[in-house]
Amino acid sequence: MALGDRHQKKDVEAALKRAEAAGLKVTHKRNGHTWGLVICCPCNKSHRVNCTPRNAGDEANKIDNFTKHHGGHA
Ligand SMILES: [Zn+2]
Numbered sequence: 001m002a003l004g005d006r007h008q009k010k011d012v013e014a015a016l017k018r019a020e021a022a023g024l025k026v027t028h029k030r031n032g033h034t035w036g037l038v039i040c041c042p043c044n045k046s047h048r049v050n051c052t053p054r055n056a057g058d059e060a061n062k063i064d065n066f067t068k069h070h071g072g073h074a
Contacts, residue, residue: 007035009056012049015063022071038063040070 005028007013012035016026019038028036035051047066053059 005036007049008051009053009059011056011060012053012063015060015067016049019063019067019071022067023074024067024070025074038066040066040073042073043070045070 007016016038020026025039025041026036027039030036030051033050033052035049038047038049040046045066047063049063050059
């Protein structure tokens with residue numbers, strides 16, 4: 001990710017880094033409450049990332065779950 005594309009919550013940012021390291025595509029497309037998407041291209045599946053999650057740890061867990069299911073597909 002380019003500088004300036006970081007998520008404001010460090011737990012979420014760390015989960016996004018793990019997703020990227022697993023080969024998933026992270027796109028920053030801020031739109032309302034949406035920060036962006038984590039995408040598994042081969043499966044055509046995506047996970048929407050909230051930009052202001054009530055619970056950053058919970059949001060990070062959801063991203064980690066998606067990474068666990070799809071990491072290594074790309
Ligand atoms: Zn996948």
